[in-house]
Amino acid sequence: MTNISTPTLDAIDRSSALSFPPGFLWGAATAAYQIEGAAAVDGRTPSIWDTFSHTPGRVVEGHTGDVACDHYHRFREDVRLMADLGLKSYRFSLSWSRIQPGGSGPVNPAGVDFYQRLVDELLAHDIVPWVTLYHWDLPQELEDAGGWPLRDTAERFAEYATVAHAALGDRVRHWTTLNEPWCSAFLGYGSGTHAPGRTEAASAVRAGHHLMLGHGLATQALRAAGGQAEVGVTVNLYPVSPQTSAPADVDAARRIDGLANRFFLDPILRGEYPADLVEDLRPVSDMAHVRDGDLATISTPLDMLGINYYSRHVVAGPDPQAPAQGYWRPPSTWPGSEKVRFVNRGLPVTDMGWEIDGAGLVEILTRVHRDYPELPLYVTENGAAFTDTVVDGRVDDPQRLAYFDEHLRAAHAAISAGVPLQGYFAWSLLDNFEWAWGYTRRFGMIHVDYDSQRRIPKASAEWYAEVIRRNGLPAQ
Ligand code: IFM
Numbered sequence: 001m002t003n004i005s006t007p008t009l010d011a012i013d014r015s016s017a018l019s020f021p022p023g024f025l026w027g028a029a030t031a032a033y034q035i036e037g038a039a040a041v042d043g044r045t046p047s048i049w050d051t052f053s054h055t056p057g058r059v060v061e062g063h064t065g066d067v068a069c070d071h072y073h074r075f076r077e078d079v080r081l082m083a084d085l086g087l088k089s090y091r092f093s094l095s096w097s098r099i100q101p102g103g104s105g106p107v108n109p110a111g112v113d114f115y116q117r118l119v120d121e122l123l124a125h126d127i128v129p130w131v132t133l134y135h136w137d138l139p140q141e142l143e144d145a146g147g148w149p150l151r152d153t154a155e156r157f158a159e160y161a162t163v164a165h166a167a168l169g170d171r172v173r174h175w176t177t178l179n180e181p182w183c184s185a186f187l188g189y190g191s192g193t194h195a196p197g198r199t200e201a202a203s204a205v206r207a208g209h210h211l212m213l214g215h216g217l218a219t220q221a222l223r224a225a226g227g228q229a230e231v232g233v234t235v236n237l238y239p240v241s242p243q244t245s246a247p248a249d250v251d252a253a254r255r256i257d258g259l260a261n262r263f264f265l266d267p268i269l270r271g272e273y274p275a276d277l278v279e280d281l282r283p284v285s286d287m288a289h290v291r292d293g294d295l296a297t298i299s300t301p302l303d304m305l306g307i308n309y310y311s312r313h314v315v316a317g318p319d320p321q322a323p324a325q326g327y328w329r330p331p332s333t334w335p336g337s338e339k340v341r342f343v344n345r346g347l348p349v350t351d352m353g354w355e356i357d358g359a360g361l362v363e364i365l366t367r368v369h370r371d372y373p374e375l376p377l378y379v380t381e382n383g384a385a386f387t388d389t390v391v392d393g394r395v396d397d398p399q400r401l402a403y404f405d406e407h408l409r410a411a412h413a414a415i416s417a418g419v420p421l422q423g424y425f426a427w428s429l430l431d432n433f434e435w436a437w438g439y440t441r442r443f444g445m446i447h448v449d450y451d452s453q454r455r456i457p458k459a460s461a462e463w464y465a466e467v468i469r470r471n472g473l474p475a476q
Contacts, residue, residue, distance in 0.1 A: 012413045019472040025423025026468040027089035029381050031135035033065045034432035038072035042110035045101040047137035052195030063438025069430050069448050079121045081446055086468040089128040091425045093135035096160055103139030104156050112167040119171050129172050133161055135179040143196050148207035157214035158221045165225040173228050176306055177218045180236040181211040181264055193436055201334055205285040212267050216297035234306030234380045235264050239363040240313045243343050248317025252340040255280055256315050269372040271299035283335035306380030312360035314343045351385040351441050358406035365414040376420050382407050383427035385441040395447045395458040408473055
């Protein structure tokens with residue numbers, strides 16, 4: 001086992017200037033449905049998020065991604081803004097239904113052409129393109145056929161990976177198969193707060209498995225396609241802390257760590273489901289959908305793991321006097337949900353209500369490196385939603401800037417403790433469509449006026465540009 005120390009909060013240097021290792025990859029991330037717009041343009045067909053957002057009551061204020069940041073038409077301006085920031089890499093996702101309308105069969109040349117032009121523009125500005133194949137926007141036709149709970153969807157995903165590689169593999173080296181499969185499975189099919197909005201616990205478990213199977217098959221397809229593809233997957237992870245050392249609190253933490261983290265980490269990186277999780281899931285699923293050979297496919301070796309980090313879960317056992325709190329709970333029908341309470345600690349929160357906890361990033365990075373050693377790691381998303389105002393053409397966003405500073409100091413502490421962290425992608429480049437929150441939550445380093453589509457780099461963007469320029473953090 002790797003010898004690694006876990007820095008405490010005190011080990012995070014909160015004031016000195018800090019340097020990152022040479023070659024550290026500084027980036028920013030976005031996702032297709034959140035920024036592209038052009039939803040019904042040039043042959044693109046609806047995805048589950050088009051259907052969901054157009055269903056009354058699903059997204060705040062009825063917002064949709066129909067226009068979003070109109071990045072489809074303004075990508076050259078956006079790449080110029082990235083270049084002004086000095087970004088070394090840009091992580092974006094492909095819209096499956098723009099490339100392969102309906103999710104299978106013929107390729108849409110106009111869709112391919114868009115991504116080729118985007119990648120060429122990035123390369124012309126010395127920005128490394130980092131492609132995510134799937135960031136939640138399943139073609140609606142595949143959902144109509146059964147969606148991710150259906151095994152066949154994993155096969156379709158691998159075909160789509162081959163199509164995407166044929167289109168871009170000559171100029172894209174970095175590939176992420178899935179972004180945050182936990183959200184696709186558990187928010188999409190469990191709590192129903194994300195597309196496709198189904199509330200079926202058993203389907204959520206099946207979806208999670210088939211997402212991972214699709215990931216494994218796609219990884220093999222990308223490798224088989226030749227070239228120099230470096231392949232990984234991005235998971236959203238949370239340190240999960242019991243509120244106290246009481247057995248009920250510790251058990252609640254074990255349950256949520258299983259559901260939120262180990263459900264994906266263990267099959268992908270160890271080729272097995274954790275035994276305690278399988279036991280917890282028994283009232284929902286007998287796991288009969290797991291076929292011989294699946295876990296070997298799912299655990300196809302990777303070149304890197306992407307980690308998206310936003311906050312920590314603190315949980316406790318049941319207390320009839322204290323109602324559950326927190327931003328995520330399993331749906332009430334979820335077995336065992338009566339055994340877990342999410343606890344707010346009263347820390348400062350972002351506009352998402354997520355507690356700001358930089359030390360949690362050190363904890364999750366060191367834990368992943370300890371439990372699944374040798375794998376290069378990237379923070380593929382990290383950032384904060386805050387309300388911004390434009391004053392005299394400027395946006396001062398000190399809270400977002402402080403959030404980035406705290407989390408980059410945490411990333412640095414993890415590197416100092418021996419974690420092979422090779423890059424960091426801020427979420428997000430632009431304000432964008434924040435899923436069920438529509439445009440009411442702003443994560444961007446660049447402000448977007450959705451009426452005029454005017455972009456204004458915020459103070460945090462200017463600060464991040466300076467961090468990239470010096471490959472490190474300025475003293476506080
Ligand atoms: O906007 C999302 C992104 O699409 C996935 N990770 C979390 C972000 C903030 O909620």
